[in-house]
Amino acid sequence: MPKPTRHLALNAFLMSAGHHEAAWRSNATEPDDYLSLEHVVALAQTAERGLLDSIFFADVPFLGHPDRRPSESLDPTVKLAAIAAATSRIGLIGTASTTVEEPYNLARRFASLDRLSKGRAGWNVVTTATDQVGANYGITQWPGHDERYRRADEFVDVTLKLWGSWRDGAVVGDRSEGVWAAPSLVRPIDHHGEFFDVAGPLTVGRSEQGHPVVVQAGSSGPGIALAAKYAEAVFTAQRTIEDGRAFYAELKAATRKAGRNPDHLKILPGIVTVLGGTEAEARAKADALDDLIVLRHPHEQLAHATGLPVEQLPLDEPLPAAVRAPDDNTGSRYALTLELARRDNLTVRELLRRLGGGRGHRVFAGTPEQVADTIELWFTTGASDGFNVMPATLPDTLEEFVDHVVPILQQRGLFRTAYEGSTLREHYGLPVPGREDVAEVSRAG
Ligand SMILES: Cc1cc2nc3c(=O)[nH]c(=O)nc-3n(C[C@H](O)[C@H](O)[C@H](O)COP(=O)(O)O)c2cc1C
Incomplete structure (x- = not known):
């Protein structure tokens, strides 16, 4: 098979003791390790050792059933900032909700992470489906799906305007003339809309990658419309390759229709991995986990x-x-x-x-070879641009993926053997906002 010219993107979705509902009851995990900085740093370093594009933390600011599983959850951006200090390449993606947050706070928080990590941040835009969240924010009438997505649209628009309020070259740092930044390149946004009134500019300027990568994770009609308009990467739950191909075709077409280059939106379906030396061993591991639910x-x-x-x-x-x-x-x-x-x-x-096994995501129990086969099949036949790798238990399944699946993907010429860049945009092959023309010209050349 000829070597694909596209780059396979791999994101590690890190979830408490692992993605399996009963991961915390398995002897493979320490249930509350995920609350320790040493543990999450070690996970990020494992992902970086495997040359993965990024790590990702989900978030729902609501305490569910504390008796069901370890349910404390730390703020993703706080964790990612600490991880930034202990890593140098891995992309750092965190979730924040457009339904309960304010754009200025959020734009500033993620831009800060982006500056501190030298251009490695990504924001996973969610509208939050859990209505109980509202009571934590004084929202007595939880908005319906359409209204949440209308607010999300304006929210992302304002955030992008804030991130764009500093232009390239704004900081001149002219000590002799006493001019720090060129006023014409730092502008207010003066946004007035249905949900927000925001003056700007942001207190944070551009990073090495311009601004954080916009990630999105909703798959309904309005979710697809939002992704087509703004997202640069999409996390999605697709259980079969047919569903994966249909979703891929629909979203890429919607992106083209929205006037964007579909190559600038990476579609990453989730795959919950349970690995074994033989298929039977992997299956037995998965069954043993299911028995603990x-x-x-x-x-x-x-x-x-x-x-x-x-x-x-x-x-x-x-x-x-x-x-x-x-x-x-x-x-x-x-x-x-x-x-x-x-x-x-x-x-x-x-x-x-x-x-x-994975809250509706596809669960795949098999050998490293079989996992590599399914990744290759989806990637080369129009079902994905990469994967959201969701280890069933942590840290062991992530280590197994890095040590046994990544080398197979490399041997097949599907995955990088060294980082070529240092920003998240470089890893995903995305243009720097405001410099798209430069990216198009250099690719054409
Ligand atoms: C991989 C993945 C991760 C997600 N992470 C979150 C999350 O952290 N917080 C959240 O509220 N929703 C999360 N979601 C849910 C969606 O973002 C979305 O809010 C939900 O699916 C409802 O939107 P929809 O009806 O458009 O799908 C995630 C979805 C996927 C596929």
Whole structure:
């Protein structure tokens, strides 16, 4: 097979003890290690040793069931700033919500991370599907899906304007004339819209990569529209290669329609990895993890989503027909759940076990060779630009991925053997905002 000219992007999605619902109950993990700086730094260094593009932390500012699993969650940007000091190349992506935050604070926080890390920051834009979050922010009427996405659109627009309020070359640092920055290159934004009034400019100027990379993770209709307009990378849950290809084609077409170059948006489906020396060993590891799932909480969660009481969802029967129909308000993850149950004719128990593997993401148990095969197949046949690698347990599955899967991808000419750049944009192959023309010209040359 000829060597692909595209670059495969690999992001490590780091989640507490691992992505499996019961990861914290496994002997492979220390359940509260993820709250220690040494542990998260070591994970980031492992990802950097594997030459991965980036690491990523999700965030929902709401304490769920503290009895279900270790549920303290630290602010992603605080963790990433500490990790920045102990790494030099790996990209640093954190989640923040457009529904509960203010653009000026958020733009400043991520621009600060971008400056301190020398151009390695990324912001995962989410609208937050968990309505209980509102009560932590004095939001008595949680906005509906459409309104959340309308606010998100304006929020990202304001953030980009703030990040663009300093132009290239603004800092002249002329000691003899006593001029620090050229006033004509640092401008207010004077934004007045439906949700925000923001004067600007930002207190932080441009970084080595211009400004943080915009990442997005919603897959509903409005989610795709937002991604097409702004996102430079998209995290998504696609369970089959057919779904992956359909989503890829839809989003790339929407990006083109929005007047952007589709190559400047990288689509990264999630893959929860469970690795073994043989397929049987990997399968046994995955089964052992599934056996540790306590079904009570996910059962209640499913009942809440379907709009039915738990008693009407018996564990050993299929989902009843009376479940709530999915729509844009219920979000794309709920639609995925119903589709999974129906497609494979699962009982509620089987469905909960499947979901426990990775909250609706694709779970892949296999040998390093098999994981490399599936990555190659998706990448070379129009289903992805790379992957959001979601280790089932941490740190072991990440180490196994770096030590055993990455070398196979390198041997096949699919993945870098050294970092060529130092910013997140360079890793992903994205242009520096405001210098797109330069990027296009140099690529053409
Ligand atoms: C890989 C991945 C990571 C996500 N991380 C978060 C997160 O950290 N916080 C959050 O509120 N939503 C997160 N989401 C959910 C979406 O961003 C989105 O809010 C949700 O799916 C509802 O939007 P939708 O209906 O457009 O899909 C994530 C989704 C994916 C696929």
